[in-house]
Amino acid sequence: MFKKYDPLKGKIVRIIDDNGKLLKGEELPEIDNEIWVKAMEKMLFARQADLMAVSFQRQGRMFTYPPNLGQEAIATAVGMVNKEEDWFVPAFRELAGWLAKGAQLHEVFLYFKGDEKGSKFVNAPHLLPSSVPIASQLLHAAGIGYSLKYNKKPGVVYGFVGDGGTSEGDFHEALNFAGVWKAPVIFIVQNNQFAISVPRQKQSAAESLAAKGIGYGIPALHVDGNDIMAMYKAVKFAREYAEAGNGPVLIEAETFRMGAHTTSDDPTRYRTAEMEEEWSKKDPVKRLRQYLVSQKLWDEAHEEKLVEEYKEKVEFEFKKAEELYKIELNEIFDYTFEELPPHLLKQKVEYENYLHWKEGRK
Amino acid sequence: MFKKYDPLKGKIVRIIDDNGKLLKGEELPEIDNEIWVKAMEKMLFARQADLMAVSFQRQGRMFTYPPNLGQEAIATAVGMVNKEEDWFVPAFRELAGWLAKGAQLHEVFLYFKGDEKGSKFVNAPHLLPSSVPIASQLLHAAGIGYSLKYNKKPGVVYGFVGDGGTSEGDFHEALNFAGVWKAPVIFIVQNNQFAISVPRQKQSAAESLAAKGIGYGIPALHVDGNDIMAMYKAVKFAREYAEAGNGPVLIEAETFRMGAHTTSDDPTRYRTAEMEEEWSKKDPVKRLRQYLVSQKLWDEAHEEKLVEEYKEKVEFEFKKAEELYKIELNEIFDYTFEELPPHLLKQKVEYENYLHWKEGRK
Amino acid sequence: MKVMNMVQAINDAMDLMLKEHPEVVMYGEDAGVEGGVFRVTEGLQQKYGAERVFDSPLAESGIVGTALGMAITGMRPVVELQFDGFTYPAFNQIVSHVSRFRNRTRGKFAVPMVIRFPYGGGINALEHHSERPEAYYAHTPGLKVVIPSTPYDAKGLLISAIESNDPVIFMEPKKIYRAIKQEVPEEKYSIPIGKAMVVSPGTDITVVTYGAMVREVQRAMVMAKKEGISVELIDLRTISPIDRDTIRESVAKTGRILVVTEAQRSFSAASELMAITVEENFLNLEAPPTRLGGFDTIIPLPVGENFYRVEPEQIYYNIQKLVKY
């Protein structure tokens, strides 16, 4: 696969076209068509959650949130390939992947409402929290890769980063360490064309981000990230390659953030309506839908019904997040160290004395 | 030239063989043979200074020193190509280059005796001091490149780093910034096979370090760094390319540190005598000598006489360093800021009071 | 005079400096086209061109390290790091190079550059967006560290910073970026780095603070005044080097000092201010120098910020305790 789709020769992995039609010379992955139906459901659910998150934020019920709109195929494909033993190391824009890995939606909401409980992912032992300092998480992915290898455990690590993140020193160091260690890590660059307002071309003079792999001896694939079949194929291949002990793989997934960078961003300041329209034609949900419809596996009525269900589910999860959203003073102190050291106890007691005084003044 | 010697195709720029003979299919650079005689003199002088530095250190007259032995062709070639308007951004193992750029040898000795005056290079306005934190200096090189471009000044920047240094995040960020800015910077990796004890293969799984250029859209040359003609050709080409506004160039100069990492290092702990012997056949001084002898431009007697002269010169410069080696309390305080702030004045005065008291006790 | 908030005042300072000094350039992540995520550089690229005000790749060490290269070759870069928490990837460049180049080269190369970034808590932000890193930089010899508390000060201090031949870390309290409006002269003026300001004189106790906490202390002072307590409020303005004289004179008069910071309290600017006080005023002290700051815990996400944030009532609580001591 690395030969057929050599990114240094400008090759891109793509299986279906913008209208969901199989491309000439390509083959569908050999899996049951039912699996694409499931994938469609997962993408739709993630999209629904994402859209509603933005509106919750607008209603003032949540703080900053980074929309995934348009990028859902990537993390969904990873979720399809993922096995329980694999580790998922997020950047912050892979909602569908977190859900696939076991995150509960209300935890995600809690996190973006600004509550640490939302990073615990109690049902997802192999899921790391969002990583805010760009690209820093890739080193954790490389270290987990070493850990798996050292402990002779099965599984691989998926490490996510954005196009902007490829400029950080930690991106470099992570790929280099993983390369030297032949660690089972799949680095996935979600190239959504922008880092906030900064376009991909201002980020690096490299022709493609996949090209960066060669600097670390890491084979790379440049993939149409809005083609879930291509993503599935690439990630599945990479997983087998990495798990077999061949070392890491770099995947550049070409996509587009159809929404704002976060709810505090205004994309009209830095990109044109034409560009947005151009990319909306490549919407990954639309493409898979068209494929499924052509296979008679999907229809509009079914989708409408599903979306209604999803809305309720999301609403339910959000309410749950709202109920859980609170904190006691203890929680601020209890996790800095395994045991509360004396100086922190002193600070807590002093603060409680103040609260007591304050209470008394009322 | 980038096409003929494509590092991704395993090509290496090499003009003369290990015995100083022109290789088939190659051409000598079109310059007067006399220039090679001068280059030979410069290499010999740098080598003499280097060898004596090690022995001064052994005598306890200098602290840590990083020998250049075996790597002299690289910085000498850069010195040959260098123009006054160019900037030289060292790592710490480019003695011949510093001298070419205007450093006085006694300054170099002062620096390695641990005296800040040795980083001032009073006759070399475009020479930066050694940079101890590995690879950090390459960002300065990129910034100077921007500065030249912004101010529409002529000239290029030579930024040096070792093979080990290519693993640092700053290496990545520097090449990436320079690439995006199309800044006139020539990045020169002295790949001397080791970073202290760590061999090149443990540093990166990349097939060559030159291969890293493509990740930044920077054309690269992989050069036999012990072949001064190849180095000259590569650097000259790179200089023209960069100065013409085409952006940076990456040069991997393949070489070998024939001495220890520094005077506190013992290479027998991590490399074999065979390896050392193998590389001694490629000694750059030997290779150029053989070429010059074959051209009847050089002979043993001449060299012996020169070396005697050089020894005296080096001895003289070292004595000068020893004379200058001293510091007054003021000098510690005077350069932290442009003007001495009150708190530092207070600290100085308090310290002087102590010194006064101490004096009084004797 | 024009009424400006701090964002406008900083923008105005940069505008003036770009106009006056051709060697000034500005860059950072999203600092060009977009004008920065807080819009502090808004309009400057449009006015001065993309050679002088521009977007950089997403790499903080890169931003600071390249700026050093510019600074030592005669330029005056003013770089923006996007948030306080994203200054750490640049730590090595700041601490190992920016602060040292002058000394290392015995004055051959000066480093006239400014590193600006939004500072501190209070905006319900994600993790790493509410950091108070002043102690890290103040502990580093060779850096000047400035935190303004008003639009007027921000403009005057930033002009001094840009014209300084030493590197300046310029932290902008993001909580009050748009919260305080004030008349600010449109022309150039400067406020000296290294001088604190007595915001309001008083006799019973000295309160030293800076940045967004100045306003919080002022709120506490309203409560104190009701109880007849006269507070002398000092706005430090420059965290390093600290203006020891102003503090000494004030504590000599009041005999009491409360230091209020947003930052976690240990090994902090508050610790330093307490140390200075005992060095300078040991014999004047009528109560123990006291500090009030964040806990030495990880800074909480918004749900816990209320506990972590020092509030006016808490400042007053400490003032009255000290006065009663």
Next chain:
Amino acid sequence: MKVMNMVQAINDAMDLMLKEHPEVVMYGEDAGVEGGVFRVTEGLQQKYGAERVFDSPLAESGIVGTALGMAITGMRPVVELQFDGFTYPAFNQIVSHVSRFRNRTRGKFAVPMVIRFPYGGGINALEHHSERPEAYYAHTPGLKVVIPSTPYDAKGLLISAIESNDPVIFMEPKKIYRAIKQEVPEEKYSIPIGKAMVVSPGTDITVVTYGAMVREVQRAMVMAKKEGISVELIDLRTISPIDRDTIRESVAKTGRILVVTEAQRSFSAASELMAITVEENFLNLEAPPTRLGGFDTIIPLPVGENFYRVEPEQIYYNIQKLVKY
């Protein structure tokens, strides 16, 4: 018992830990084949194999960041950074992740890792090889910071550090790596993190210090003793969290405190110790708490180190001044 210097004692601790805990691995630049530039890991790769003790690429952020990945998946990495001055490229990983992962995930992921490095001045080294970065790390919530002063302590503290479920910054005073020899038990023992030690009791003045300065203070104490001054010497051992109790009790008795550090003095561990003293002992103080440390200048190269280094006579000078106060 065997006579060991600090290098041997640390090596011995690591040897024991590698033997006892299969989840312990060690790596860093030159830490494998070569055994580290100070030979602290010498022989360990030969004994435990290159999967457990190995050379890493030259990248400190990489070393620390990957170790975090190991630590949260059940391993106990002990990484070596080559020198104090080369911890700064890893600053972001240390401050933004290592210290916070437990809190961020509400205890789901602990970070049992140790970051070791040679610390401090006094070996006539190049620039960046004589740093004293303890205040940076001590100011960072979520880290424990340890500096031993003897071979015995180094072994016992490192064993505690490796077995701790919290990240520990372990700084090794390189000046005394081989300078002090001492009987050290060959078996396992541990010294608790967070506890200071009264090295020698006294009544006139408390001197608090740590690391290589303990020996310098002891030299000053010889001079003090001649003049009949009784010094209580406290070795802090753990810089953060500071053992306030031991300091309070001592100063309650002596009424005087001198803090001695190698590091530059402002915004430092010395500042914190002075702040703690006024918080804990305000009413006991008979003289101003005083600090003696490096200047707030760039740390000089060897030619100037004599001026910068705190010397025994200077410590004595301050002791006698304080006692006379």
